[in-house]
Amino acid sequence: MDQPATNPTIDKMNRGLKRRYRAERRFRICGATAVFTALCFLFLLFFSIVSSGYKAFQKTSIQINVFFDPAEFTNENLATANFPGLIKASMSAMFPEVTSRSDKKDLYYLISPGASFQLINLVKDNPALIGQTQQIWVSANDDVDMLLKGNIDRTRPESERRINDKQLAWLDTLAGERKIKKTFNTTFFTRGDSREPELAGIWGATCGSFYTLLITLTLSFPIGIAAAVYLEEFAPKNRWTDIIEVNINNLAAVPSIVYGLLGLAVFINFFGMPRSTPLVGGLILTLMTLPVIIIASRASLKSVPPSIREAALGIGASKMQMVAHHVLPLALPGMLTGTIIGMARALGESAPLLMVGMVAFIVDIPQGFTDPATVLPVQIYLWSDSPERAFMEKTSAAIMVLLVFLLLMNAVAIFLRKRFEIKW
Amino acid sequence: MESLFQTAESGALATAPKEEILSEVTSNTLHKARETVGDPFVENPRMTCREVNVYYGEKKAINNVNIDIARNEVIAMIGPSGCGKSTFLRCLNRMNDTIEGCRVTGDIRLDGMDIHDKNVDVVPLRARVGMVFQKPNPFPKSIFDNVAYGPKIHGLVQNKSELEEIVEASLKKAGLWEEAKDRLNQPGTGLSGGQQQRLCIARAIAVSPEVILMDEPCSALDPIATAKIEELIAELCEHYSIVIVTHSMQQAARVSQRTAYFHLGDLIEVGKTDRIFTNPRHQLTEDYITGRFG
Amino acid sequence: MKKGILLASALIAGMFAGTSAQAAGRDYISIVGSSTVYPFSTVVAEQFGKTTNFKTPKIESTGTGGGFKLFCSGVGVEYPDISNASRAIKQSEYDSCQANGVKDIVEVKIGYDGIVFANSKKSAPLKLTRKDIFLALAKNVPDPKGGDKLVPNPYKTWNEIDPALPKEKIEVLGPPPTSGTRDAFVELTMEAGAKSFPFIHDMEKKEKNMFKATTQTIREDGAYIEAGENDNLIVQKLEANPHAVGIFGFSFLDQNADMIQGSLIDNESPTFENIASGKYPVSRPLFFYVKKAHADVIPGIKEYLGEFTSDKAWGNEGYLADKGMIPMDKTEREHFAEQAKDLKTLTMKQVK
Structure with a gap:
């Protein structure tokens, strides 16, 4: 140690400092690369779909x-x-x-x-x-x-x-x-399916998707939110509720085809509901989206600060009033977001509908919940498997329509969140 | 029945040596409660608390506390962190019911009525014993709705004009009217911290409580806002009994008539505020007040 | 809040009211079955729906076996009326129909579908025999050194099988085992090709299981690639990989004649005429089966049969031929049109 005296602690720190900055830089590069790669793939996907579909x-x-x-x-x-x-x-x-x-x-x-x-x-x-x-x-x-x-x-x-x-x-x-x-091509937006590509349209499948999702929404939203509120706010914390919670989390990860099999066994074979209808499809998608909605709703209920609950209770609100007047309004944006994400997933789902006969050739536009119908992703699947080359561009065009719907739903989710979000 | 209880109990307590009662009471508890120094009882109390124990699961948080709360007084509860003063405060309007695993035993009465009685509904109880929290927690609604919420849910008003009267009166009592009258429809969360806390007080008094519990109401506020709240407390005690938990001994000294010192779940000493701060009788109280720990 | 609940309950009630109304009757024909017949029956259904006052039939593509399973579940509006099939009904399926009360079934043969072997136009067309295909794709093949012994398939390139074939790696894209096309292809090419070896031919009578295993097991060393049910995908992969050979239905070759070419099999090219005349060896009959008990209950079944069996649909110049279905000859057409008209039911004897 011939050099002038220095503070050894600072020396040690300085030595480590460079390594720390290097690690940070490495991580940043990794992250940026990952984002860039993802964007590239996304662009590639859009490009291939749009380039082959815009002519339709x-x-x-x-x-x-x-x-x-x-x-x-x-x-x-x-x-x-x-x-x-x-x-x-x-x-x-x-x-x-x-x-x-x-x-x-x-x-x-x-x-x-x-x-x-x-x-x-x-x-x-x-x-x-x-x-x-x-x-x-x-x-x-x-x-x-x-x-x-x-x-x-x-x-x-x-x-x-x-x-x-x-x-x-x-x-x-x-x-x-x-x-x-x-x-x-107005035909494409106003007609049902056809085996002649120039006559085939997406409107039948769109209506089918609409009726199916309407059932899913009217059932899964109130049931999901009621279940979440009960589990989060009212249910006693004991082994039973633990079991229910684990099961709900598991159900959210169950492959969707399983719901199709369940729906086939329960709704069609047991209750005798008609095959290939939005009613059955909607019920199956309800089962599928319920866990998603419940989990999202519980998470957003949990994020409501306890101070609001105390404030309400402290002034003499009953538990129900506390939930209905204060907790629910605050949790609602999160619940809506979860619901719409669940609905978007349901919109893109085709596997469970395969089991209940919604993968079908349907020309007539469905007029109600019990008319035979198909849905957008199924229509895409059916067209992609058709021999006529003109269906290839129809397939891509239908994917574009589906993507637009998904984007719209996500935009609505963001809008609702912003609209109803209450700051405190 | 109630009056019988009161006379019998206070009479017994007044005559029998305290040591005896306390030892009798604590004989079945886990560790022996420390004896309370000073006189925790008053004539014609608003609330009475006898042999109050609070458990969080197996853990005992409040150990055999006996105290009275007088009418139109401000009583301060002081003590080091974790001494149980907030827990005790929350017993008084049964807020502890909402905490999972929390169990309260003992006898707490409001105007002679046992608040743990099966026939007592917690909803009106909490209207009679209002609460103001450490962190200002107005509802994310308008100022008007914040104050109007209590009267609405309790059905205290018949029409809108009555409601407006109550809101105005409450805001005036809370000293917020002048600042808020032009912005009643703006969100309560847009007010400053001190204003928010006064809004919470207005919200509590809108349902005409008898007792107001304040859980460190000024700990999140700056000195000017604190001063305003303290001023307000002094005015409010003309109408209400106020129980205030505070970390600041100066505050306790400024606002309260009586002070109770808690230590590790025990009520150590109770007495006139002047006396506690000038002449503490218990060693622990003295140590705390002189800043030896805290 | 209350309004919402009311609305929701009204909706649910309406849904169930709709269900019960629907269960009482069905005003459209329900068709299930083979994905090979699907593109043809859908054309007929659409034509039928647009030119008559009946609703357009609903057609589900469930595969032949899946179709029979649904079809044979029972009689009543909740069960399908017609099942499409890319092979004749099996004894087991017929029995299950009978057991569930589906007694009278009308069989209608509608035409043929050729199975083609095709490669990209960028390469030379292949001239294959069914024996070549067997040797190229079977898991175990007769020992190339001679003798009546089976050895694991040693062939890596086509010219090892026949020196006249190109020196290219064997790479075949074909349907998975769940597909009816795969069944037909195994039966029509692999089995036939294997039988050209006398000892395997003898095996058919003596050791039926061994014969089946030999002829129906496809090699799993990567030379045969299961490309999924989507034939368009196979066509695209062939375009990308000129050395690969694909197996799929004739209509896909018909539609993509600018990109791919059919391989000659036993010196016959897979053309419309060759398949229709029966010269091209790899073609299979297509059928549909009608539940006679439904013919008077569900409106339009007879008219649908009439549309399907009319010459403008399944005739030589009919619209089904435009879609790539190979028509039957005139006498066969007349025979089956007659059967469909009279709703002549299938007897136990006719089922193999």
Whole structure:
């Protein structure tokens, strides 16, 4: 120790100081990397979904001149008229040079089979159309749609395309005459499922999700909150309540498919409720979300400061008054957040619904709790498994719709929290 | 019945040597209670406490305390941390009921009525024995609603104008009216700490209590707010009996007429405040007052 | 608060009132069963729903076995009316139907589905035989050195099986064991391929269990990759990995002809015509089964059968053919259309 005397304690501290700062820096870099990676994956996910799905919001229509031949409308029931025949006649009129049987079939293929339904509705709404000629935009077939959106490569050899050379030529003619256009795809937002991609829509599944979640919300919110309030504020702390608490925590982690099996056994086989309905689906999702809501509600009840409880009790409020007037209002934002997060989880759930027949092809829009219905995630699953390529973009578009709903719900959760949050 | 009890009991206590009574009482307790020095009893008391023991589970927190609370007096409870003064205070309006595992034995009477009697409802009891807490805890509602809450739940008013009268009167008594009359609809939590505490006092007196318990009401306040509260206490004792727990001996000396010194669950000494601070009889009291421990 | 409680209780009461009303009758057809038939029966159902005044039938994709389980649970509105199947009903399933009071069942064969082996267009098309497929995918194969002995599958590349095949690693993406496609593929290719070895052929009569184990067990050393039920996923993986071969239904090949090509099997390419004519060896019949007791109770069942068995649906030029189903020939169609019309029930003898 030849150097001037220094304080050995400070020396020791200084030596350790660098190491401490290094550790902090390392941790910060790790954290930032983790966040960055997560953001990258999120971006990748959004990018892949949006890039493959945004085209589904447009659809291709073809303009045809339909002559509503009075000879076809002899029957009382207008719907039985030969609408496909009308469309075929108008297509033939546009391309009189097409004569052979197989060529005609190829020509008619360009128009969606759904076009005749469109005509049915037009005539039903306005029978005066009979006898007139109208210019009408009808949906193009999904393969035409795919071609015009560039999802089918027209430079490929003919055998590898679902649109042959003749059809290409016809389409080019139509395009030259400005009889093909791409418009916003209202069908996608207003119709139920269909096996024809150009007719398939998300509205049926949206309604199904709505009815299912309505049941889930009306049951799980009051039951969950009542259970949480009882357990947290009133129940004696003994072995039974401990067992209940452990069970609730366990239930929150049970795989959702188990609830599906339970629902199948209890609601369908025992109570005889109808399969494939929002009623059963909603009940199952209620069972699934209840533990989540109870746990979140209890946590938010626990976070209400004891001073408020004492204040209420100290002035002579009964326990019930203390809970209802003071504790619940303070705990409500947390409870609402927990509920909405539980509902968002229920919205994205498909596995338990598989068991009770909600994974089904349902065209008609459900009108109530006992109509057969499917839900958004199930619709996504069903479309992703369909052979038609046009369903691929529908799948992505449906995922986007589901994501928008989830974002909305989370936004509502944040809004409610901010709105009702009471500072003290 | 009640009067019989009172006369018989006070008579017995007045005549028999204290030592005997206390030893009799404590013979069945775990450790022998220290004898209380000074006279814990008064004529015509508002509240009487006899042989009060409090247990937290197996642990004994209050050891055989006997004391009376007079009408229109301020009685201060002092003692080192953990001596049980707050616990004892909470016995007086049965706030200890809300604590898991807490058990109170003994006889506590308000105007002769046994507060532990099966027929006594804790809800009106807490209205008659109001409480103000250490940390100001107004409800996260408007100033008006804070004060109006008690009268509302107890059904003391028929209509809105009566309610407004009570709120105004209570705020005036609590010395908050001038400051708060223009902002009655603003949240009570927006007031300053001292104002919040006075709001809590107004809230307690809105239901016309007989006794107000104050659990270190000024420990979270600055000296100016403290002074205001102390002033208020002096005014309030014209109408109410006030039991105040405090850490500050100066405060006890300033506001109270009587002082009780607690030590490790025992009531060591009771007496006129002047006498306790000038001439403590018990060694422990003297040690505490002279700052030898605390 | 009170209003909320009232509203909630009214809602719940309404729900249960709805349930009981629903239990009294069902005004739509309930169909369950095979995921292979699903894309076809849904088209018929949609057409049926849009052109008639009946509600659109509800179709659940439960798999063939799952469908029969539901179908055979009993008679009544809570049980399905029709079960789709990618194979004929089994004796055990028929028995369980009978035991639960589902006595009269109408069998309708609707057409065929080809199972294709396909790879990416970036590689050369494969020419396989069913024997090749057996040797490539079975867990135990006859010893390549000769003798009637089974050894664990030693083949790593295709050209080890047949020098004419490319020198590529054997990598096959196929359906999991729960899938009906897997059952059909095992039966139609593996079994048939294995039988080209005389000693295995003999085994079928003498040691049935041993035969089954030999022909139906697929190797587990990574050469066969279970790709899940989603055939679109297999197509995408083939596109990404030109050396892999995928196994799936014909309609997926039909829809993705620009990306993938079908392998020739026993010198036949998997085209619509070849499957329809029966030249292409790997195809299976598709069915649906109708509960006769429901035909008069649930509105529209007969009309639905009529729609399905009409030529515009299952004919050579019908819309089901557009969706990739391989139609039956004319006489077979007429036979089954007749059966559907008369609701001719299945007898014990017809069930294998």
